[in-house]
Amino acid sequence: MYGLNKLYLLMEKQHNRGQDGAGMASVKLDTSSSTPYMMRSRSNSTQPIADIFGKIGAEIKELEAHQPDIQQHPEFIKAHLPALGELMLGHLRYGTQGKNNVEFCHPFLKRSLEKSKNLTLAGNFNLVNTEELFNSVDLSMGEFQRQSDLAAMMEVIYHYLAMESDNTNGNPSLQKVLENAAAKFDGGFTVGGLVGNGSGFVLRDGNGIRPAYYYTDDEVIVAASERASIRTTFNIGEDRVKPLPAGHALIVDPxxxxxxxxxxxxxxxxxxxxxxxxxxxxxxxKIYRERIALGYHLSQTVLEAINYDLRNTIFSYIPNTAEVAYYGLVKGMEDYLNKIKVERILSWEKDFTREKLEEMVNRKIRQEKIAIKDVKMRTFITADSGRNEMVQHVYDITYGTVRPGTDTLVVIDDSIVRGTTLKESIIRMLSRLKPKKIIIVSSAPQIRYPDCYGIDMSRMGDFIAFRAALELYNDRGMQQSVRDIYQECKALEQFDQLHTKNVVKQFYKPFTAHEISAKIAQLITAEDIDIPVEVIFQTIEDLHNSCPTNTGDWYFTGNYPTPGGNRVVNKAFINFMEGIETRAY
Ligand SMILES: O=P(O)(O)OC[C@H]1O[C@H](OP(=O)(O)OP(=O)(O)O)[C@H](O)[C@@H]1O
Ligand SMILES: NC(=O)CC[C@H](N)C(=O)O
Ligand SMILES: [Mg+2]
Structure with missing residues (x-):
């Protein structure tokens, strides 16, 4: 039961990573030939973790009705409770392809009569070469397979597992299996697998795009996407949880x-x-410190934008993720204010009174909680359909904090992707407070290019930065240049060369980041709002200064780590130009 409880906790702690559904699988060691040794359960109900574990809880209750002390008899409960095993795998799905049906939820499971050929897989990933993968193992794809990178991954790993299993009399070397399989995957992936013979693995992509951490002691071997979830679940220190190095696998034998x-x-x-x-x-x-740094690095630009007028400026943030970057931004403001206080006080020499000194020392950065998020939901990782409406209703506002016409409002968010949060909700709400000006600050740089490695931002036309640049082309009568970029993409496509370079970088070349930011500000402000809005983005340089170990920045720079990335960005551009709404992978 220990393992099952820990799995439950780990999954709860990583709810942030997926809301489309959940799943778990388990493998029992040393079972008698009549006991099923591998199970899997999945749910895409609104509370999927509760659904899965609620069912397990009900099964335990039923067993206890017959045998009240069954939990004191590990072998007995193991034999009767399918979910209980020595090996367990849990997953929260954030679909980056396919549908949100339960069929797409992880783990996938492939059964065979031979124990070592039973495989279950789940992961935090996205692959861009699904079709190629099916071809590589001589399988044809149906409608479902075409939409599931996990199905492709399953077939490839299974192909080598079955082969290795035959060659070794049912004792496959997972290292060999993974060496052969992983070389074929183009994408970002952290994937976990359990094999019916009681072995298991966690595999991380060669560029280390997706995160993976592990912890081992005398009792457990555990891996997860986030270090903090392992720390809390097992109550251990930072240095006990290690990152799984890129291109490596953690392999456990029976x-x-x-x-x-x-x-x-x-x-x-x-x-x-x-x-x-x-x-x-x-x-x-570490992530906490990095988010603080992201906010802090923006403070100089923000000070300039408010003309250093801290008396008439209120700082706030858009909940929830931006909260930490907000603390960093406020720290930057405090540092500036303290410097000013010292300079002023020194300049007085002996000419001051107690009141004058008190007034100066008590000057503060004005902070208010202006936006409130009513529902604890991450809208970004919610399926597109219905997101706009959800965003409109998820936020609320605090009245009576702003002096109308006098105060400028500075509000930080962690990222501006489609601009929906701002346009459909935040700007309109903030404008009801009648500030003199609204300044939106983004702790991420402008998102200009699709992700195809596990973050679901894949359609070019969705990005507010893309739409802003497009408007600039129109404003300046430069539409022909856009068509030229399209022609170049089509020429590459014709010779199957889309993967060779990111043509879309040219699309942003004619404009400065400032020009695009100014246009974004226009686009997120509805026409009936007459309060000036300005948008400030993080620079790429300060992103890297703040997050030195996570150098992956293709959505900001267009520099993709794998050939599949270039293909996706060019294809996304072609899709946009041709009015095709689907993802480009
Ligand atoms: O520009 P957009 O396309 O609207 O996307 C960006 C917004 O989406 C995310 O918030 P989310 O609601 O996912 O959750 P949070 O509470 O973790 O901030 C992110 O923090 C931004 O606020
Ligand atoms: N990150 C995940 O939860 C799974 C992503 C996987 N590509 C899918 O769409 O199913
Ligand atoms: Mg947010």
Whole structure:
């Protein structure tokens, strides 16, 4: 029961990573031939974790009705409770392809009569070469397979597992299996697998795009996408949880021995920076400090934008993720204010009174909680359909905090992707408070290019930065240049060369980041709002200064770590030009 409870906790702690559904699988060791040794359960109900574990709880109750002390008899409960096993795998789904049906929820499971050929897989990932993968193992795809990178991954790993299993009399080397399989995947992935013979693995992509951490002691071997979830669940210190190195796999054999082995050749490390900015929870020690730094680095630009007028400026943030970056921004403001206080006081020499000194010392950065998020839901990782409406209703506002016509409002968010949160909700609400000006600050740089490695931002036309640049082309009568970029993409496509370079970088070349920001400000402000709005973005340089270990920045710079990335961005552009609404992978 220990393991099951820990799995439940780990999953609860990573709810932030997926709301589309959940699933778990388990494998029992040393079972008698009549006991089923592998199970899987999935749910896409509104509370999927509660649904899955609620059912397990009900089964335990039923067993206890017959045998009240069953929990004191591990072997007995193991034999009767399908979910209980020595090996367990849990997953929260954030669909980056396919549908939100339960069929797409992880783990997937492939059964066979031979124990070592039973495989269950779940992961935090996105692959861009699903079709190629099916071809590589000579399988044809149906409608479902076409939409599931996990199905493709399953077939490839299974192909090598079955082969290895035959060659070794049912004792496959997972290292060999993964060496062969992983080399074929183009994407960002952290994936966990359990095999019916009682072995298991966690595999991380060669660029370390997706995060993976592990912890071992005498009792457990555990891995998860976020360090903080392992720390809290097992109540351990920062240094006890290690990152799984890029291109490596953590492999556990049926006896419970483990190793961390390289399965992919050494590649450039490009861990996803969006994990640090938004996706991961901010409770992790390092991520917390990085988010503080992101906010802090923006303070000079913000000071300039408010003309250093701290008396008439109120600072706030858009909940929830931006909260930590907000603290960083406020720290920057405080540092500036304190410097001013010291300079002023020194300039008085002896000419001051107690009141004058008190007034100066008590000057503060004006902070208010202006936006309130009523529902504890991450709208960004919610399926597109219905997101606009959800965003409209999820936020509320605090009245009576702003002096109308006098105060400028500075509000920080962690990222501006489609601009929906701002346009559909925040700007309109803030304008009801009648500030003199609204300044929106983004702790992430402008998102200009799609992600295809596990963050669901894949359609070019969705990005507010893209739409802003497009407007600038129109304003300046430069539409022909856009058509030229399209022609170049089409020419590459014709010769199957889309993967060779990111043509879309040219699309942003004619404009400065400032010009695009100014246009974004226009686009997120509805026509009937007459309060000036300004938008300030993080610079790429300060992103890297703030998050030095996560250098993956393709959505900001267009520099993709794998050939599939270039293909996706060019294809996304073609899709946009041709009015095709689907994802480009
Ligand atoms: O520009 P957009 O396309 O609207 O996306 C950006 C917004 O989405 C995310 O918030 P989310 O609601 O996911 O959750 P949070 O509470 O974690 O901030 C992010 O923090 C931004 O606020
Ligand atoms: N990150 C995940 O939860 C799974 C992503 C996977 N590509 C899917 O769409 O199912
Ligand atoms: Mg948010």
């Amino acid at each position: 006896q419970g021995d483990f190793k961390v082995a390289r399965v992919l050749p050494e590649m450039e490390k490009r861990a996803c920076s969006f994990e640090r900015i938004y996706f991961s929870r901010g409770g992790d020690e």
